[in-house]
Amino acid sequence: MIGLRSITLAVLLGTTAVHAGPEEDRQRFREFYQNRLSSIPLEAHVDGAYAMNAGAREQWLEMEEFPPYEFELDEGQELFEASFADGESLASCFPEGGQGVRQGYPYFDEEAGEVVTLELAINRCREAHGEQPLPYLSGDLAKISAYMAYTSRGNVINVPTPQSEAALAAYESGKQFYYSRRGQLNFACSSCHMQNTGLNLRAEILSASLGHTSHWPVYRLKWEELGTLHKRFQECNSQVGAVPLEAQSEAYRNLEYFLTYMSNGLEINGPGTRK
Amino acid sequence: MNGPVRWYSAALMALLLLAGCGGDSTPAQESTQQAPAAGEPAEDTVSTNPEADFPAALAAARERHQQAMDLEFAWSRAETLIESAENAAAAGDFAGALEMAIQAEKFAALSIEQATTEAEAWQARVP
Amino acid sequence: MNREHAGLDRLIFVFAGWLLATAVWAADEAQLEKGRALAFDRNKGNCLSCHMIAGGELPGNGGPPLIQMKARFPDRQVLRDQIWDSSIRNPQTIMPPYGRHQILSEEELDAVTDYIHSL
Numbered sequence: 001m002i003g004l005r006s007i008t009l010a011v012l013l014g015t016t017a018v019h020a021g022p023e024e025d026r027q028r029f030r031e032f033y034q035n036r037l038s039s040i041p042l043e044a045h046v047d048g049a050y051a052m053n054a055g056a057r058e059q060w061l062e063m064e065e066f067p068p069y070e071f072e073l074d075e076g077q078e079l080f081e082a083s084f085a086d087g088e089s090l091a092s093c094f095p096e097g098g099q100g101v102r103q104g105y106p107y108f109d110e111e112a113g114e115v116v117t118l119e120l121a122i123n124r125c126r127e128a129h130g131e132q133p134l135p136y137l138s139g140d141l142a143k144i145s146a147y148m149a150y151t152s153r154g155n156v157i158n159v160p161t162p163q164s165e166a167a168l169a170a171y172e173s174g175k176q177f178y179y180s181r182r183g184q185l186n187f188a189c190s191s192c193h194m195q196n197t198g199l200n201l202r203a204e205i206l207s208a209s210l211g212h213t214s215h216w217p218v219y220r221l222k223w224e225e226l227g228t229l230h231k232r233f234q235e236c237n238s239q240v241g242a243v244p245l246e247a248q249s250e251a252y253r254n255l256e257y258f259l260t261y262m263s264n265g266l267e268i269n270g271p272g273t274r275k
Numbered sequence: 276m277n278g279p280v281r282w283y284s285a286a287l288m289a290l291l292l293l294a295g296c297g298g299d300s301t302p303a304q305e306s307t308q309q310a311p312a313a314g315e316p317a318e319d320t321v322s323t324n325p326e327a328d329f330p331a332a333l334a335a336a337r338e339r340h341q342q343a344m345d346l347e348f349a350w351s352r353a354e355t356l357i358e359s360a361e362n363a364a365a366a367g368d369f370a371g372a373l374e375m376a377i378q379a380e381k382f383a384a385l386s387i388e389q390a391t392t393e394a395e396a397w398q399a400r401v402p
Numbered sequence: 403m404n405r406e407h408a409g410l411d412r413l414i415f416v417f418a419g420w421l422l423a424t425a426v427w428a429a430d431e432a433q434l435e436k437g438r439a440l441a442f443d444r445n446k447g448n449c450l451s452c453h454m455i456a457g458g459e460l461p462g463n464g465g466p467p468l469i470q471m472k473a474r475f476p477d478r479q480v481l482r483d484q485i486w487d488s489s490i491r492n493p494q495t496i497m498p499p500y501g502r503h504q505i506l507s508e509e510e511l512d513a514v515t516d517y518i519h520s521l
Contacts, residue, residue, distance in 0.1 A: 031402070176397055179401055180396075181389060181396070182393075186389070190400050242349065243343075
Protein backbone atom coordinates (compact mmCIF):
# COMPACT_ATOMS: atom_id res chain seq x y z
CA MET A 1 0.00 0.00 0.00
CA ILE A 2 2.58 2.50 1.19
CA GLY A 3 5.05 1.13 -1.31
CA LEU A 4 2.67 1.60 -4.20
CA ARG A 5 1.75 5.08 -3.09
CA SER A 6 5.37 6.05 -2.76
CA ILE A 7 6.22 4.70 -6.18
CA THR A 8 3.39 6.74 -7.66
CA LEU A 9 4.65 9.75 -5.78
CA ALA A 10 8.22 9.23 -6.86
CA VAL A 11 7.13 8.90 -10.48
CA LEU A 12 5.03 12.03 -10.20
CA LEU A 13 7.83 14.00 -8.63
CA GLY A 14 10.27 12.64 -11.16
CA THR A 15 8.19 13.76 -14.11
CA THR A 16 7.62 17.23 -12.72
CA ALA A 17 11.32 17.57 -11.83
CA VAL A 18 10.52 18.61 -8.26
CA HIS A 19 12.42 15.57 -7.09
CA ALA A 20 15.71 16.85 -5.81
CA GLY A 21 17.36 13.48 -5.26
CA PRO A 22 18.70 11.99 -2.03
CA GLU A 23 22.14 13.57 -2.21
CA GLU A 24 20.72 17.08 -2.65
CA ASP A 25 18.26 16.32 0.15
CA ARG A 26 21.15 15.41 2.40
CA GLN A 27 23.04 18.60 1.59
CA ARG A 28 19.96 20.72 2.35
CA PHE A 29 19.34 18.78 5.53
CA ARG A 30 22.85 19.55 6.73
CA GLU A 31 22.56 23.19 5.69
CA PHE A 32 19.34 23.47 7.66
CA TYR A 33 21.08 22.52 10.91
CA GLN A 34 24.16 24.53 10.03
CA ASN A 35 21.98 27.62 9.75
CA ARG A 36 19.64 26.86 12.62
CA LEU A 37 22.26 25.76 15.13
CA SER A 38 25.28 27.56 13.78
CA SER A 39 27.31 27.29 16.99
CA ILE A 40 27.23 23.48 16.91
CA PRO A 41 29.50 21.60 14.49
CA LEU A 42 27.44 19.17 12.40
CA GLU A 43 29.51 16.19 13.56
CA ALA A 44 28.60 16.94 17.19
CA HIS A 45 24.92 16.14 16.64
CA VAL A 46 25.62 12.43 17.11
CA ASP A 47 25.39 13.30 20.83
CA GLY A 48 21.83 14.58 20.39
CA ALA A 49 20.61 17.05 23.01
CA TYR A 50 23.96 16.71 24.82
CA ALA A 51 25.59 18.58 21.98
CA MET A 52 23.42 21.57 22.84
CA ASN A 53 23.80 22.22 26.54
CA ALA A 54 27.09 22.25 28.45
CA GLY A 55 25.57 21.37 31.83
CA ALA A 56 23.57 18.43 30.51
CA ARG A 57 26.60 17.30 28.52
CA GLU A 58 28.81 17.20 31.59
CA GLN A 59 26.36 15.02 33.51
CA TRP A 60 25.98 12.75 30.52
CA LEU A 61 29.74 12.34 30.06
CA GLU A 62 30.05 11.34 33.70
CA MET A 63 27.33 8.76 33.18
CA GLU A 64 29.08 7.39 30.09
CA GLU A 65 32.23 6.70 32.13
CA PHE A 66 30.46 3.77 33.76
CA PRO A 67 27.72 3.33 31.20
CA PRO A 68 24.50 1.66 32.36
CA TYR A 69 24.53 -0.52 29.22
CA GLU A 70 27.86 -2.14 30.10
CA PHE A 71 26.46 -5.51 31.21
CA GLU A 72 24.04 -5.74 28.32
CA LEU A 73 26.91 -4.95 25.97
CA ASP A 74 28.95 -7.85 27.40
CA GLU A 75 25.97 -10.15 27.04
CA GLY A 76 25.62 -8.91 23.48
CA GLN A 77 29.14 -10.03 22.69
CA GLU A 78 28.47 -13.47 24.20
CA LEU A 79 25.27 -13.78 22.20
CA PHE A 80 27.05 -12.66 19.05
CA GLU A 81 29.80 -15.23 19.49
CA ALA A 82 27.52 -18.08 20.60
CA SER A 83 27.13 -21.00 18.21
CA PHE A 84 23.77 -21.84 16.68
CA ALA A 85 22.53 -25.44 16.86
CA ASP A 86 24.08 -26.05 13.41
CA GLY A 87 27.49 -24.96 14.64
CA GLU A 88 27.56 -21.64 12.76
CA SER A 89 27.32 -18.24 14.43
CA LEU A 90 26.15 -14.72 13.53
CA ALA A 91 29.60 -13.87 12.21
CA SER A 92 29.02 -16.20 9.25
CA CYS A 93 26.17 -14.03 7.91
CA PHE A 94 27.98 -10.68 7.85
CA PRO A 95 30.86 -9.16 5.94
CA GLU A 96 34.04 -8.81 8.02
CA GLY A 97 32.60 -11.42 10.37
CA GLY A 98 30.19 -8.75 11.62
CA GLN A 99 32.97 -6.62 13.15
CA GLY A 100 32.72 -2.90 12.42
CA VAL A 101 29.89 -3.09 9.89
CA ARG A 102 27.16 -1.00 11.56
CA GLN A 103 27.78 2.01 9.31
CA GLY A 104 26.49 0.19 6.22
CA TYR A 105 23.00 -0.39 7.66
CA PRO A 106 20.27 -0.03 6.70
CA TYR A 107 20.72 -0.67 3.00
CA PHE A 108 18.33 -1.36 0.17
CA ASP A 109 18.39 -4.99 -0.87
CA GLU A 110 17.75 -4.85 -4.63
CA GLU A 111 16.94 -8.55 -4.93
CA ALA A 112 14.44 -8.60 -2.07
CA GLY A 113 13.21 -5.13 -3.03
CA GLU A 114 13.22 -3.85 0.56
CA VAL A 115 15.22 -2.04 3.20
CA VAL A 116 17.31 -4.32 5.42
CA THR A 117 18.14 -2.98 8.86
CA LEU A 118 20.84 -4.45 11.08
CA GLU A 119 18.23 -5.94 13.40
CA LEU A 120 16.39 -7.56 10.50
CA ALA A 121 19.66 -8.99 9.18
CA ILE A 122 20.46 -10.46 12.61
CA ASN A 123 17.09 -12.19 12.85
CA ARG A 124 17.23 -13.42 9.26
CA CYS A 125 20.63 -14.92 9.97
CA ARG A 126 19.22 -16.69 13.01
CA GLU A 127 16.28 -18.02 11.01
CA ALA A 128 18.55 -19.17 8.17
CA HIS A 129 20.36 -21.27 10.75
CA GLY A 130 17.22 -22.73 12.28
CA GLU A 131 16.99 -20.38 15.27
CA GLN A 132 13.93 -18.45 16.45
CA PRO A 133 13.84 -14.73 15.61
CA LEU A 134 14.27 -12.44 18.63
CA PRO A 135 11.80 -9.72 19.70
CA TYR A 136 12.72 -6.40 18.11
CA LEU A 137 12.26 -3.82 20.85
CA SER A 138 14.72 -4.76 23.58
CA GLY A 139 16.45 -7.73 25.16
CA ASP A 140 18.84 -10.07 23.32
CA LEU A 141 18.44 -8.47 19.90
CA ALA A 142 19.16 -5.00 21.28
CA LYS A 143 22.22 -6.44 23.08
CA ILE A 144 23.60 -8.02 19.92
CA SER A 145 22.91 -4.84 17.96
CA ALA A 146 24.67 -2.85 20.70
CA TYR A 147 27.75 -5.06 20.45
CA MET A 148 27.84 -4.70 16.67
CA ALA A 149 27.54 -0.91 17.01
CA TYR A 150 30.28 -0.91 19.60
CA THR A 151 32.72 -2.66 17.24
CA SER A 152 31.87 0.03 14.67
CA ARG A 153 32.44 3.10 16.82
CA GLY A 154 34.21 5.83 14.93
CA ASN A 155 33.29 4.38 11.55
CA VAL A 156 31.56 6.83 9.26
CA ILE A 157 27.90 6.18 8.36
CA ASN A 158 27.86 5.19 4.74
CA VAL A 159 24.43 4.17 3.50
CA PRO A 160 24.62 3.68 -0.28
CA THR A 161 22.73 6.35 -2.22
CA PRO A 162 19.41 4.98 -3.50
CA GLN A 163 19.71 4.48 -7.24
CA SER A 164 17.07 2.08 -8.49
CA GLU A 165 13.45 3.06 -8.78
CA ALA A 166 12.55 0.69 -5.93
CA ALA A 167 15.27 2.05 -3.65
CA LEU A 168 14.19 5.61 -4.39
CA ALA A 169 10.57 4.72 -3.64
CA ALA A 170 11.58 3.31 -0.24
CA TYR A 171 13.65 6.41 0.46
CA GLU A 172 10.80 8.72 -0.57
CA SER A 173 8.37 6.81 1.62
CA GLY A 174 10.68 7.28 4.62
CA LYS A 175 11.05 10.96 3.80
CA GLN A 176 7.29 11.40 3.52
CA PHE A 177 6.84 9.70 6.89
CA TYR A 178 9.38 11.99 8.49
CA TYR A 179 7.65 15.18 7.32
CA SER A 180 4.01 14.07 7.81
CA ARG A 181 1.95 15.20 10.76
CA ARG A 182 0.54 12.33 12.77
CA GLY A 183 -1.60 11.64 15.80
CA GLN A 184 -4.15 13.73 17.61
CA LEU A 185 -1.44 16.24 18.54
CA ASN A 186 -0.64 16.71 14.85
CA PHE A 187 3.17 16.56 15.00
CA ALA A 188 5.55 15.43 12.29
CA CYS A 189 9.03 14.19 13.26
CA SER A 190 10.22 17.42 11.68
CA SER A 191 7.94 19.55 13.89
CA CYS A 192 10.08 18.88 16.95
CA HIS A 193 13.43 17.87 15.49
CA MET A 194 13.72 20.51 12.76
CA GLN A 195 11.27 23.35 13.38
CA ASN A 196 11.87 23.41 17.13
CA THR A 197 15.26 21.77 17.38
CA GLY A 198 17.48 23.26 20.06
CA LEU A 199 14.47 24.62 21.91
CA ASN A 200 13.00 23.22 25.09
CA LEU A 201 9.96 21.03 25.44
CA ARG A 202 9.35 21.67 29.13
CA ALA A 203 12.85 20.93 30.48
CA GLU A 204 13.97 18.68 27.59
CA ILE A 205 16.05 19.99 24.71
CA LEU A 206 14.81 18.86 21.30
CA SER A 207 17.65 17.10 19.50
CA ALA A 208 18.55 17.44 15.82
CA SER A 209 17.60 14.67 13.42
CA LEU A 210 21.06 14.89 11.94
CA GLY A 211 22.89 12.18 13.89
CA HIS A 212 19.65 10.66 15.19
CA THR A 213 20.52 7.12 14.12
CA SER A 214 24.23 7.13 15.04
CA HIS A 215 24.03 5.93 18.63
CA TRP A 216 21.50 3.08 18.69
CA PRO A 217 20.59 0.96 20.51
CA VAL A 218 20.20 3.35 23.43
CA TYR A 219 19.98 2.78 27.15
CA ARG A 220 17.20 5.17 28.14
CA LEU A 221 17.07 5.82 31.84
CA LYS A 222 13.30 5.62 31.80
CA TRP A 223 13.42 2.23 30.01
CA GLU A 224 16.08 0.92 32.39
CA GLU A 225 17.46 -1.20 29.55
CA LEU A 226 18.79 -1.02 26.02
CA GLY A 227 16.11 -0.43 23.40
CA THR A 228 16.21 -0.31 19.62
CA LEU A 229 15.62 2.65 17.31
CA HIS A 230 12.22 1.26 16.36
CA LYS A 231 11.23 1.19 20.02
CA ARG A 232 11.95 4.91 20.03
CA PHE A 233 9.96 5.40 16.81
CA GLN A 234 7.02 3.73 18.55
CA GLU A 235 7.47 5.91 21.59
CA CYS A 236 7.56 9.11 19.50
CA ASN A 237 4.42 8.07 17.62
CA SER A 238 2.63 7.26 20.88
CA GLN A 239 3.65 10.59 22.38
CA VAL A 240 1.86 12.48 19.61
CA GLY A 241 -1.27 10.35 20.00
CA ALA A 242 -0.73 8.09 16.99
CA VAL A 243 -1.09 4.32 17.06
CA PRO A 244 2.52 3.15 16.74
CA LEU A 245 3.46 0.82 13.89
CA GLU A 246 5.13 -2.56 14.27
CA ALA A 247 8.86 -2.56 14.86
CA GLN A 248 10.57 -3.45 11.57
CA SER A 249 7.41 -2.65 9.64
CA GLU A 250 8.11 -1.49 6.10
CA ALA A 251 7.25 2.09 7.03
CA TYR A 252 9.66 2.19 9.99
CA ARG A 253 12.45 0.55 7.97
CA ASN A 254 11.95 3.14 5.24
CA LEU A 255 12.03 5.91 7.85
CA GLU A 256 15.29 4.52 9.23
CA TYR A 257 16.65 4.37 5.69
CA PHE A 258 15.87 8.04 5.05
CA LEU A 259 17.04 9.23 8.47
CA THR A 260 20.30 7.29 8.34
CA TYR A 261 21.03 8.44 4.82
CA MET A 262 20.65 12.03 6.05
CA SER A 263 23.42 11.28 8.58
CA ASN A 264 25.87 9.86 6.06
CA GLY A 265 29.34 11.12 6.91
CA LEU A 266 28.78 11.22 10.67
CA GLU A 267 30.36 8.73 13.05
CA ILE A 268 28.77 5.69 14.63
CA ASN A 269 28.88 6.15 18.43
CA GLY A 270 26.46 3.50 19.67
CA PRO A 271 25.37 2.20 21.99
CA GLY A 272 24.50 5.39 23.84
CA THR A 273 22.85 6.57 27.02
CA ARG A 274 19.91 8.97 27.01
CA LYS A 275 17.72 10.40 29.72
CA MET B 276 -46.50 45.98 43.86
CA ASN B 277 -44.75 48.44 46.16
CA GLY B 278 -41.28 49.94 45.80
CA PRO B 279 -38.95 47.65 47.75
CA VAL B 280 -40.41 44.48 46.36
CA ARG B 281 -40.18 45.83 42.83
CA TRP B 282 -36.57 46.85 43.36
CA TYR B 283 -35.70 43.61 44.97
CA SER B 284 -37.27 41.50 42.23
CA ALA B 285 -35.52 43.50 39.55
CA ALA B 286 -32.15 43.18 41.28
CA LEU B 287 -32.67 39.49 41.87
CA MET B 288 -33.56 38.88 38.26
CA ALA B 289 -30.50 40.77 37.13
CA LEU B 290 -28.43 38.76 39.57
CA LEU B 291 -29.75 35.46 38.33
CA LEU B 292 -29.33 36.46 34.71
CA LEU B 293 -25.76 37.63 35.14
CA ALA B 294 -24.73 34.82 37.47
CA GLY B 295 -26.13 32.38 34.97
CA CYS B 296 -23.79 33.75 32.33
CA GLY B 297 -20.98 34.42 34.76
CA GLY B 298 -20.29 30.73 35.28
CA ASP B 299 -19.67 30.44 31.59
CA SER B 300 -18.97 34.01 30.64
CA THR B 301 -18.38 32.94 27.05
CA PRO B 302 -21.22 30.77 25.93
CA ALA B 303 -20.58 28.01 23.45
CA GLN B 304 -22.45 29.94 20.76
CA GLU B 305 -19.25 31.88 20.22
CA SER B 306 -17.61 28.70 18.99
CA THR B 307 -18.24 29.27 15.37
CA GLN B 308 -16.05 26.46 14.05
CA GLN B 309 -17.84 23.43 15.40
CA ALA B 310 -19.33 22.25 12.17
CA PRO B 311 -18.37 18.62 11.57
CA ALA B 312 -15.90 18.05 8.79
CA ALA B 313 -17.12 16.69 5.51
CA GLY B 314 -17.85 13.00 5.68
CA GLU B 315 -18.00 12.99 9.44
CA PRO B 316 -21.06 11.30 10.89
CA ALA B 317 -23.55 13.70 12.46
CA GLU B 318 -24.94 11.36 15.10
CA ASP B 319 -25.60 13.76 17.89
CA THR B 320 -29.18 12.77 18.53
CA VAL B 321 -29.76 10.90 21.78
CA SER B 322 -30.59 7.28 21.14
CA THR B 323 -33.83 5.95 22.62
CA ASN B 324 -32.48 2.41 22.55
CA PRO B 325 -28.70 2.43 23.04
CA GLU B 326 -28.50 -1.33 23.45
CA ALA B 327 -30.03 -1.84 20.01
CA ASP B 328 -28.00 0.96 18.41
CA PHE B 329 -24.65 0.04 19.95
CA PRO B 330 -23.57 -2.87 17.69
CA ALA B 331 -23.89 -0.82 14.51
CA ALA B 332 -22.10 2.16 16.08
CA LEU B 333 -19.27 -0.07 17.28
CA ALA B 334 -18.97 -1.74 13.87
CA ALA B 335 -18.83 1.67 12.20
CA ALA B 336 -16.14 2.88 14.61
CA ARG B 337 -14.08 -0.26 14.10
CA GLU B 338 -14.35 -0.04 10.34
CA ARG B 339 -13.28 3.57 10.18
CA HIS B 340 -10.46 3.01 12.66
CA GLN B 341 -9.27 0.07 10.55
CA GLN B 342 -9.19 2.34 7.49
CA ALA B 343 -6.97 4.72 9.46
CA MET B 344 -4.79 1.78 10.55
CA ASP B 345 -4.37 0.73 6.91
CA LEU B 346 -3.28 4.27 6.08
CA GLU B 347 -0.85 4.10 9.05
CA PHE B 348 -2.39 7.27 10.45
CA ALA B 349 -4.57 5.88 13.24
CA TRP B 350 -4.99 7.69 16.55
CA SER B 351 -4.68 6.00 19.91
CA ARG B 352 -7.72 7.92 21.23
CA ALA B 353 -9.93 6.08 18.73
CA GLU B 354 -8.40 2.78 19.77
CA THR B 355 -8.81 3.31 23.51
CA LEU B 356 -12.37 4.60 23.05
CA ILE B 357 -13.33 1.47 21.10
CA GLU B 358 -11.93 -0.65 23.93
CA SER B 359 -13.73 1.43 26.56
CA ALA B 360 -16.96 1.18 24.59
CA GLU B 361 -16.63 -2.61 24.47
CA ASN B 362 -15.96 -2.75 28.20
CA ALA B 363 -18.89 -0.46 28.98
CA ALA B 364 -21.21 -2.61 26.87
CA ALA B 365 -19.94 -5.74 28.59
CA ALA B 366 -20.76 -4.10 31.92
CA GLY B 367 -24.27 -3.26 30.72
CA ASP B 368 -23.76 0.50 30.27
CA PHE B 369 -25.09 0.77 26.72
CA ALA B 370 -25.74 4.50 26.83
CA GLY B 371 -22.12 5.15 27.75
CA ALA B 372 -20.89 2.51 25.31
CA LEU B 373 -22.85 4.04 22.44
CA GLU B 374 -21.55 7.51 23.20
CA MET B 375 -17.96 6.26 23.23
CA ALA B 376 -18.37 4.31 20.01
CA ILE B 377 -19.73 7.40 18.26
CA GLN B 378 -16.88 9.48 19.62
CA ALA B 379 -14.35 6.84 18.52
CA GLU B 380 -15.69 7.00 14.99
CA LYS B 381 -15.33 10.79 15.01
CA PHE B 382 -11.69 10.50 16.04
CA ALA B 383 -11.10 7.84 13.38
CA ALA B 384 -12.67 10.17 10.80
CA LEU B 385 -10.39 13.01 11.93
CA SER B 386 -7.34 10.76 11.59
CA ILE B 387 -8.33 9.82 8.04
CA GLU B 388 -8.81 13.50 7.26
CA GLN B 389 -5.29 14.08 8.57
CA ALA B 390 -3.91 11.32 6.33
CA THR B 391 -5.63 12.88 3.34
CA THR B 392 -4.32 16.38 4.06
CA GLU B 393 -0.81 15.18 4.81
CA ALA B 394 -0.54 13.25 1.56
CA GLU B 395 0.23 16.67 0.04
CA ALA B 396 1.03 18.95 2.97
CA TRP B 397 4.26 17.23 4.04
CA GLN B 398 6.16 18.53 1.05
CA ALA B 399 5.99 22.11 2.30
CA ARG B 400 8.18 21.11 5.28
CA VAL B 401 11.14 19.79 3.33
CA PRO B 402 14.00 22.28 3.54
CA MET C 403 -43.58 56.11 48.63
CA ASN C 404 -42.27 57.58 51.91
CA ARG C 405 -38.72 58.39 52.93
CA GLU C 406 -38.32 55.21 54.94
CA HIS C 407 -39.19 53.10 51.97
CA ALA C 408 -36.74 54.98 49.76
CA GLY C 409 -33.94 54.25 52.26
CA LEU C 410 -34.81 50.57 52.33
CA ASP C 411 -34.95 50.53 48.55
CA ARG C 412 -31.45 51.87 48.37
CA LEU C 413 -30.18 49.43 50.96
CA ILE C 414 -31.65 46.46 49.15
CA PHE C 415 -30.29 47.76 45.87
CA VAL C 416 -26.79 48.06 47.25
CA PHE C 417 -27.00 44.63 48.87
CA ALA C 418 -28.26 43.02 45.66
CA GLY C 419 -25.50 44.75 43.73
CA TRP C 420 -22.91 43.44 46.15
CA LEU C 421 -24.35 39.93 45.92
CA LEU C 422 -24.26 40.16 42.15
CA ALA C 423 -20.69 41.39 42.01
CA THR C 424 -19.56 38.66 44.42
CA ALA C 425 -21.33 35.97 42.45
CA VAL C 426 -19.87 37.13 39.13
CA TRP C 427 -16.42 37.47 40.65
CA ALA C 428 -16.62 33.96 42.17
CA ALA C 429 -17.82 32.49 38.91
CA ASP C 430 -15.00 34.21 36.99
CA GLU C 431 -12.46 32.98 39.52
CA ALA C 432 -13.76 29.43 39.21
CA GLN C 433 -13.60 29.65 35.43
CA LEU C 434 -10.03 31.00 35.53
CA GLU C 435 -8.97 28.29 37.97
CA LYS C 436 -10.49 25.63 35.74
CA GLY C 437 -8.68 27.11 32.74
CA ARG C 438 -5.40 27.25 34.65
CA ALA C 439 -5.70 23.59 35.69
CA LEU C 440 -6.38 22.56 32.08
CA ALA C 441 -3.51 24.70 30.76
CA PHE C 442 -1.03 23.10 33.17
CA ASP C 443 -2.33 19.51 32.81
CA ARG C 444 0.15 17.47 30.74
CA ASN C 445 -2.68 15.41 29.29
CA LYS C 446 -4.87 18.36 28.40
CA GLY C 447 -3.62 21.81 27.40
CA ASN C 448 -0.02 21.16 28.40
CA CYS C 449 0.68 24.78 27.40
CA LEU C 450 3.83 24.78 29.54
CA SER C 451 5.63 22.40 27.20
CA CYS C 452 6.12 25.32 24.83
CA HIS C 453 5.02 28.51 26.61
CA MET C 454 6.22 30.36 29.66
CA ILE C 455 3.29 31.09 31.99
CA ALA C 456 3.64 33.00 35.25
CA GLY C 457 3.57 30.46 38.09
CA GLY C 458 4.31 27.47 35.85
CA GLU C 459 7.48 25.45 36.50
CA LEU C 460 9.97 24.32 33.86
CA PRO C 461 8.28 25.90 30.86
CA GLY C 462 9.44 25.14 27.32
CA ASN C 463 10.33 27.90 24.88
CA GLY C 464 9.06 26.62 21.54
CA GLY C 465 6.26 29.20 21.59
CA PRO C 466 6.09 32.81 22.81
CA PRO C 467 5.67 33.52 26.53
CA LEU C 468 2.03 33.97 27.49
CA ILE C 469 2.11 37.52 28.79
CA GLN C 470 0.15 40.72 28.04
CA MET C 471 -2.44 38.63 26.32
CA LYS C 472 -5.14 41.31 26.28
CA ALA C 473 -2.77 43.63 24.44
CA ARG C 474 -1.80 40.93 21.96
CA PHE C 475 -5.36 39.68 21.56
CA PRO C 476 -7.80 42.56 22.16
CA ASP C 477 -10.49 40.31 20.73
CA ARG C 478 -10.92 37.21 22.88
CA GLN C 479 -12.44 35.32 19.96
CA VAL C 480 -9.23 35.68 17.95
CA LEU C 481 -7.31 34.05 20.81
CA ARG C 482 -9.91 31.31 21.06
CA ASP C 483 -9.68 30.64 17.31
CA GLN C 484 -5.91 30.48 17.63
CA ILE C 485 -6.13 27.77 20.30
CA TRP C 486 -8.91 25.97 18.40
CA ASP C 487 -6.66 25.59 15.34
CA SER C 488 -3.65 27.82 14.97
CA SER C 489 -2.79 26.28 11.60
CA ILE C 490 -5.55 28.38 10.04
CA ARG C 491 -3.38 31.47 10.46
CA ASN C 492 -0.05 29.66 10.14
CA PRO C 493 -0.14 26.36 8.22
CA GLN C 494 3.30 25.32 9.53
CA THR C 495 2.60 26.01 13.21
CA ILE C 496 3.54 23.15 15.49
CA MET C 497 0.83 24.04 18.01
CA PRO C 498 -1.72 21.21 18.24
CA PRO C 499 -5.23 22.09 17.00
CA TYR C 500 -6.91 21.78 20.40
CA GLY C 501 -10.42 22.32 19.08
CA ARG C 502 -10.27 20.81 15.61
CA HIS C 503 -8.74 17.58 16.93
CA GLN C 504 -10.93 17.66 20.05
CA ILE C 505 -7.99 17.54 22.43
CA LEU C 506 -10.10 19.88 24.55
CA SER C 507 -13.90 20.05 24.57
CA GLU C 508 -15.51 23.34 23.52
CA GLU C 509 -16.29 24.04 27.18
CA GLU C 510 -12.69 23.32 28.21
CA LEU C 511 -11.49 25.51 25.37
CA ASP C 512 -13.56 28.39 26.74
CA ALA C 513 -12.04 27.97 30.19
CA VAL C 514 -8.48 27.82 28.79
CA THR C 515 -9.16 30.87 26.61
CA ASP C 516 -10.47 32.85 29.59
CA TYR C 517 -7.43 31.90 31.64
CA ILE C 518 -4.87 32.63 28.92
CA HIS C 519 -6.64 35.91 28.09
CA SER C 520 -6.30 36.93 31.75
CA LEU C 521 -2.50 36.62 31.67
